[in-house]
Each structure stands twice: as structure tokens, then as C-alpha cells.
Amino acid sequence: xxxxxxxxxxxxxxxxxxxxxxxxxxxxxxxxxxxxxxxxxxxxxxxxxxxxxxxxxxxxxxxxxxxxxxxxxxxxxxxxxxxxxxxxxxxxxxxxxxxxxxxxxxxxxxxxxxxxxxxxxxxxxxxxxxxxxxxxxxxxxxxxxxxxxxxxxxxxxxxxxxxxxxxxxxxxxxxxxxxxxxxxxxxxxxxxxxxxxxxxxxxxxxxxxxxxxxxxxxxxxxxxxxxxxxxxxxxxxxxxxxxxxxxxxxxxxxxxxxxxxxxxxxxxxxxxxxxxxxxxxxxxxx
Numbered sequence: 001x002x003x004x005x006x007x008x009x010x011x012x013x014x015x016x017x018x019x020x021x022x023x024x025x026x027x028x029x030x031x032x033x034x035x036x037x038x039x040x041x042x043x044x045x046x047x048x049x050x051x052x053x054x055x056x057x058x059x060x061x062x063x064x065x066x067x068x069x070x071x072x073x074x075x076x077x078x079x080x081x082x083x084x085x086x087x088x089x090x091x092x093x094x095x096x097x098x099x100x101x102x103x104x105x106x107x108x109x110x111x112x113x114x115x116x117x118x119x120x121x122x123x124x125x126x127x128x129x130x131x132x133x134x135x136x137x138x139x140x141x142x143x144x145x146x147x148x149x150x151x152x153x154x155x156x157x158x159x160x161x162x163x164x165x166x167x168x169x170x171x172x173x174x175x176x177x178x179x180x181x182x183x184x185x186x187x188x189x190x191x192x193x194x195x196x197x198x199x200x201x202x203x204x205x206x207x208x209x210x211x212x213x214x215x216x217x218x219x220x221x222x223x224x225x226x227x228x229x230x231x232x233x234x235x236x237x238x239x240x241x242x243x244x245x246x247x248x249x250x251x252x253x254x255x256x257x258x259x260x261x262x263x264x265x266x267x268x269x270x271x272x273x274x275x276x277x278x279x280x281x282x283x284x285x286x
Contacts, residue, residue: 021060023078029054029061030068030077089116091124178223178239187214216264217244 032050037043042065051058068077091114096104099113111121124130141149157169190210194203207213218241225237244267253259 021056025054025056026064026077027074029056029064030074033061033065033068089120089124091116091121091129093130096130173224175224175226178221181220182244183218183220183241184215185218187216189213218242219244 029050032053033042033046036046036050042062047058047061047065051061054061064077068074071077095114096110099110103109103113107118107121107125111118114121125132156172156174158172188205190213192205196202220241221239223237223239225233226235228234245264246267247262248265249260250257250263251259257263
């Protein structure tokens, strides 16, 4: 039993892969055979001599001769033609330009407009025949908007007193500026991931539709962070997040809730409300 296993392992290790010769090697061999023998019959010993001359096995020489005789010449000796098989489907870039942009948002739409298959179009895309572009909306600025932005940029410049003329002005450090912006937060998301025990029931969440998910607006206030001389952050710049809502008992009875139930009401967002929160921050962080 062991001898058989050893024999098969030895036999597998000695198996050689078939070597494919190019046309530059096979055509000279066939011409040499034609020069040394009759056109219809191979003379004795010629194949061995030609094999030694070109450094190839004798069986390769015989196969080249047989293929040439069967095909009637050098045509049978050559390898497979490169221009064979199903014809390649080309794409005209000008045809893509003539298609409206609204019909070029997906591969399916573009393939339908070009009259091609989606797989063919995707293969041409992988070969860089055309490219994908993500287009963002740009702000439509009027001349007054552009002037206001330039004035704001110029207002942030400060002159360097006592410096040379080549250094020029520099921008302000902006440490005394507070940035105020509103942020929306949804009470839940449409899809959420939980990790549950094997015998635990799945949580049940329901709303009328995804458009009925409650959301709350907050006022976020930040500023530039502070660092010491060693580069350590002494203040992260986060001043606070304030809700635009408040809780109070309901004044009237309704089908949704009884009178006196605590409900969430929205603040009226005015300049006084924002200034009040900023003044509160100044008292807290001064």
C-alpha cells in the first residue's frame, strides 16, 4: 500500500505541462521540413535532425508537419487567429454626449438609451471608455452676495504693526467669535441595529410612516478650541447645545391627551432668544 502511494506521488511530480510555441518558432521549423523533404511525404530521420537544430522535441516537429499538411500550408501551422470569436461591441463617446443628462443617471438608463446590454456597458466602463461623475448643487450667488463675502473676508484682516512691508497683513485669530447653528435630531431612525439574547423577543417599533418620525431642533454653539504653549488642548470649543422646546402642562383637553398632561412645546426662535442663550454662555464661561 505504501509503495503505491509513493509511486503515484512520484508520478505526479514528474508530470510536465504542455509548452506552447509561438509562430516565430513553428513557421521556421515547417519551412525547414519543406526544404529537406518532399512536399507530400516526410523523409526518414528529417524530423529528428530538425528537432536537434531548433532544440525542440521530435513529437513537436511531427505535429507541426502534420498540421501544415492537413491545412495545406503555413496557415495550419500558425496559432489561433487573434481576430476571431464574437465581435467587440464599441461605444461612441459622441453618442453618450447626445443623450440627455436625465437619461444618464444609472447604467440601466444609459444602456437603454444606447441600445446596449447593461453588462456590455459596464465592461466598457471598466475599460475607461467613459467615467462616473457626482454632481453637487452650487449656490447661486448674486453680485451683492459676492460683495458681502469679500467684505467679510476683508474685515477679518488685521495689520501687523511694526512689521516689514513684505510680510503683509494677516487674518485675525477669531478666538472671540462664536458660531451659532441649528441642528435637527430625530427621535429614532428608520432602521436600527440591536444586539439581543437568543431567547429575547425582538423590539416592536411603529410609526404611521417614516415622515411621521418626531424630530427636535437644537441650537448648537461652538468656538475655536484653545491650546497651551505645549500643544495640549485646554478648551475644546464646545459651548453647548440648547433645545428649542420646553415642557408645560396642556391647557385644554383633546382626543390625543387629557388636560394637564406634560407636553413638549416649541420656542419662538427670535433674535432675543438667541441673544439670551449667548448671554447665558458668557456668564458661564467668563
